[in-house]
Amino acid sequence: MQKTKTSHEVAKHALILFVLVFAFLPLYVMLVISLKDNTQFIRSPMLPTLPFHWENWVKGWELCGRYIANSILVATLSVIGTLVTALLSAYVFARYHFPGRTILWYLLLALLFMPGVMNIVPLFLIMKNLNMLNSLWGLSVLYAVGGQVFCCFVLRNFIEEIPVDLFEAAMVDGASPFQQIVNIVIPMSGSILATLAILRFLGAWNNFIQPMIFISDEYKQLIPVGLMRLDGEYVKQWGEMMAGYSIAAIPLVLIFLFTMRLFVKGLTAGAVKG
Amino acid sequence: MPNLETVTRRNISRNWVIFLMMAPTLIGIAIFSYGPAFEAIRHSFYNWDGRFTEEFVGMHNFRELLGNIGLWGALLGGGLCTFISSVLAARQKVSRVLKAMGILLLALAAILMVRDARYAMSEQETESLRLVPAAFKPIWVLLGLFLGSILLKLKGPGRWSKVGNAFCYILPFVAGLVYLTGVRKMGDWLLWKSFNLIFILIIANLFKMWPSIFAAVCIHRLKSERWQYLYRVLFVIPMIIPHMVGLLIWKFFYDPSVGVLNRMLTVTGLDQALIWLDKWVLHLGVFTDPFKPAWLGHPDLIIPALLFWGFPWVGVVGVLIYLSGLQNIGEDVYEAAELDGVNSWGKFTKIELPLIMTQVRLNLVLMVIGTLQAYGFQLILLGPEGGPQNKGLTPGLYMFYESFQNQNYGYACAIGLMLFFIIMFLTVINQRYVRVEK
Structure with missing residues (x-):
């Protein structure tokens, strides 16, 4: 790399650290406040105060546990659904030339630019007719379909870059399309699949409009709406609320712990380059 | 494409698997994306409350939303025609017809605009003169730029002709928006206001x-x-x-009372500066002592x-x-x-x-x-x-x-x-x- 003075180097570190401090601020605030009761919170909201109120976390778990379980179910199902279907159709689009290929592809891509808010009312009615309203399964299917387009787009680009010889060799050996996917595409696209899975999981975890509209029973609700309800209460128990927020982040922490390497690699290798 | 497996009508029976593979995606999208989209488009011509009332009202919703439909139709149609003609190869007969139609429609839109503008001017003179120049200046400036960009597009050297090309499409659109919000003040006021916000946010x-x-x-x-x-x-x-x-x-x-932002401002003394600014410069009455802006x-x-x-x-x-x-x-x-x-x-x-x-x-x-x-x-x-x-x-x-x-x-x-x-x-x-x- 280029020659630079030490002062330059220090300036760069300072700038990055400045940004990082702000990026970590919500995390810090959340954790610190989750250990306070309301009087401690009013006295000093930003600094840790003794004694720590661990019972907030117990209360937070009671408030959010149900929602988190629901969210994990929906997010996992939808990620699996999205990846399987997107991989299958991305493979077909990347490897086969068939009548209507271009039209179908553009029909798929057009969905990236459709304003989601336009659809929501008719979607509500369609879900109602299919008996998928107020059901976690229905919501998972909806999420799975919604995530496909982007995954298809990325995976098709990726599969097209795999050397054709591999596929041809497999064909000569009599491998069916499914076997080609399992033996060639999946082993090569590990980090990209992981990145897409994480992005979709995050998407399902963060989406709140659809559960808000499509789920009516309180015990079936997902975590974002649950958190919103906590925030909307008239007398706020800040400690319990922040403990709930922290607990809502734990599943994501676990996922990132195990897949951080793949994710950083996938993103920097250009999985989402477009 | 030499490297792809080609599936034609003839060998479709051997390769039916690939259609099976695409089926989940395509069916899902048809039901959950395109189905609702078409329903939404259809219902934009309806008076519909989701349950009991569902009557066809034609363009009524759009008239309420945008005001003068004729003008918008001409603008949109013209734009669409010119666009399609430019996508199709320029030598085809269809594209030439489309291009001519597009130019005619855009000209119609321009005529409608000028007519309205003259009307608005003559009408406004009796009521209040202040509003007219404020709304008109930007339009004339934009139209002038538009003409300039057409010239650039036709005659300019390489890079500038590209700029001209881009402006050629954007400027009439902006002019139309300025015109509709400024001169006619028609359509749904809240909608224009929301677009104003979007503009600021972008x-x-x-x-x-x-x-x-x-x-x-x-x-x-x-x-x-x-x-x-x-x-x-x-x-x-x-x-x-x-x-x-x-x-x-x-x-x-x-948060106004327990929020971090207000506390930080108070601790650093910036609140006094803001209060001073409000008192002597901005006159909003937002920042007052005690400092608790919501x-x-x-x-x-x-x-x-x-x-x-x-x-x-x-x-x-x-x-x-x-x-x-x-x-x-x-x-x-x-x-x-x-x-x-x-x-x-x-x-x-x-x-x-x-x-x-x-x-x-x-x-x-x-x-x-x-x-x-x-x-x-x-x-x-x-x-x-x-x-x-x-x-x-x-x-x-x-x-x-x-x-x-x-x-x-x-x-x-x-x-x-x-x-x-x-x-x-x-x-x-x-x-x-x-x-x-x-």
């Missing part, structure tokens, strides 16, 4: 894109590989905060609060994507630049920025489209009406409000259709003028 987001780029360049230029990796990992960690939690925590920052509750503070949101505006994913682009720069490029005596700003503009331009453009497009249809954010912070005096109302939120609060689904569908057209228009511009290489 401009602000243009500036908010830069910190991510700078952060990525900073990390990239660090000497030690170890620190680079460490920072990259550190940038991923904040992603564990669920979106909703991030939103609610920022909402807490803005950032999300006061009509004059909502937009500043939305703009300041997310300081210092570094998107985690954005930084990682930019870094991936920067990694492709070879060492030799830097050495050559060093020999030529390029300073560090020069390195940024001449080496680094061009190399990540693909990602920057893609982010730009996604940002504009995202901002146009955003509403969840405002819904949580400000409620379905977009806060006091509807200051934080975006078109998407307006649509949400019309459908779920007013049960006015037909009207909401009409707003949605309009948004769709605008997004499509931007996508087309993007496809033609902002190439994104794969």
